[in-house]
Amino acid sequence: MATRLVIDGGSPLRGEVQVSAAKNAALPALCAALLTSEPVILDNVPGLADVATTRLLLERLGAEISSDRGGGTEVRVGRLTSHEAPYELVSTMRASVLVLGPLLARAGVARVALPGGCAIGVRPIDQHLKGFQKLGADIAIQNGYVEARSSRLKGARITTDLVTVTGTENLMMAAVLAEGTTVLENAAREPEVADLARLLVAMGARIDGAGTERIEIQGVPEIGGARHRIIPDRIEAGTLLVAGAITGGDVTITGAAPRHLTATLAKLEECGATISVAGDRVRCQGRERPQAADVITSPFPGFPTDMQAQFMALLGLADGLSKITETIFENRFMHAAELNRMGARIETEGSTAVVRGVPAYQGAPVMATDLRASASLVLAGLAARGTTTVSRVYHLDRGYERLEVRLQSLGASIRRLR
Numbered sequence: 001m002a003t004r005l006v007i008d009g010g011s012p013l014r015g016e017v018q019v020s021a022a023k024n025a026a027l028p029a030l031c032a033a034l035l036t037s038e039p040v041i042l043d044n045v046p047g048l049a050d051v052a053t054t055r056l057l058l059e060r061l062g063a064e065i066s067s068d069r070g071g072g073t074e075v076r077v078g079r080l081t082s083h084e085a086p087y088e089l090v091s092t093m094r095a096s097v098l099v100l101g102p103l104l105a106r107a108g109v110a111r112v113a114l115p116g117g118c119a120i121g122v123r124p125i126d127q128h129l130k131g132f133q134k135l136g137a138d139i140a141i142q143n144g145y146v147e148a149r150s151s152r153l154k155g156a157r158i159t160t161d162l163v164t165v166t167g168t169e170n171l172m173m174a175a176v177l178a179e180g181t182t183v184l185e186n187a188a189r190e191p192e193v194a195d196l197a198r199l200l201v202a203m204g205a206r207i208d209g210a211g212t213e214r215i216e217i218q219g220v221p222e223i224g225g226a227r228h229r230i231i232p233d234r235i236e237a238g239t240l241l242v243a244g245a246i247t248g249g250d251v252t253i254t255g256a257a258p259r260h261l262t263a264t265l266a267k268l269e270e271c272g273a274t275i276s277v278a279g280d281r282v283r284c285q286g287r288e289r290p291q292a293a294d295v296i297t298s299p300f301p302g303f304p305t306d307m308q309a310q311f312m313a314l315l316g317l318a319d320g321l322s323k324i325t326e327t328i329f330e331n332r333f334m335h336a337a338e339l340n341r342m343g344a345r346i347e348t349e350g351s352t353a354v355v356r357g358v359p360a361y362q363g364a365p366v367m368a369t370d371l372r373a374s375a376s377l378v379l380a381g382l383a384a385r386g387t388t389t390v391s392r393v394y395h396l397d398r399g400y401e402r403l404e405v406r407l408q409s410l411g412a413s414i415r416r417l418r
């Protein structure tokens, strides 16, 4: 029997818990080390399955990775021994595509498996490829691989047709070593993009405007190493706060970045939770029953799509009717059917879900379908009457570092069965 989580629900969570470093900042930061032959030290890389996959991929490309005495992870790519990101790795983690920009910039050649679709959507990378072509690269798709070549990338003005997080990160990393200036318009403003720019600037890159929709990068011949602390994970933080709200508990997260959480905190307040912020601490006091609220996902600083599933679990218990509109991914309601197995009343149609709140969930065996869906099932299980068993937990481990241990520290009755 595969690993699963068993949860006895019904107890309000209470206490304090530390937030980990952000998965979606750690992955591009690790890939940025490909841009230099000098060591890049990342102070707080989280212990996640996706990080392990990225380490494997970087080692395939020639990286030497070690942990230093301070607990930091040192990545040194003294020499690239390969330019290929193989299908067997890219198919397990689409963020592997983030090696394309650095390889093209440093070596002028890259062969990266085209990531296929995933549970939440088709997720093409056309905007990444169009951007690289604008920087002067020759791009071909052959046998399921992106073949990219360029003697030296040249700065250009790139306006993506839509806001793409890893697209912005990939193009920004490529432009760092390009000849001349690149301007990225309609860039993603996510905190993870700004954190990557902070690392690249520490390595010697020249970047202005990261965190806004217009980023300017002046190419330099080469960059060096740096030491960098990765930002806290705003999605893990949001998930832990919802755990407090959905159980009617009182949870404080520490080591967070509240300015990255504004939309999530505002929505929690709309659902009736009491939120207080002090420095890097955020406290969430849930109420007997959440209030209904409508949710529309959008790029940062809007409401994060990566919190949509967790809020669906919360709103499933609300007093009233809520409407959730998913604008980023075309197939991100897989958790709805599983929540309905626990007694929720959720109807989905296209990009809209109508959630009629019920007084309580019943424990049930449920199956995770993707990373954030698995978190929503764990949250529902914490609130449910009886026992919930969540299977396919490998989805959860991709983006949460020992979530059950953090929840246990808040009083949850949750255990991992192998």
Ligand code: EPZ
Residues within 6 Å of the ligand: 023, 024, 027, 095, 121, 122, 123, 124, 125, 126, 127, 128, 129, 162, 163, 164, 165, 166, 167, 192, 305, 306, 328, 329, 330, 371, 372, 399
């Ligand atoms: C990043 O994915 C995150 N992953 C996702 O988190 C997150 O959901 C997403 O941004 C949106 O916030 C990482 O950072 C590793 P996009 P990314 O490119 O960059 C379409 C999680 O749970 N699109 O911003 O792949 C795309 O299909 C994960 O931690 C194109 O059409 O997302 C989507 O509909 C899940 N062409 C939309 O744009 C492109 O070339 C936004 O995608 C690129 C994207």
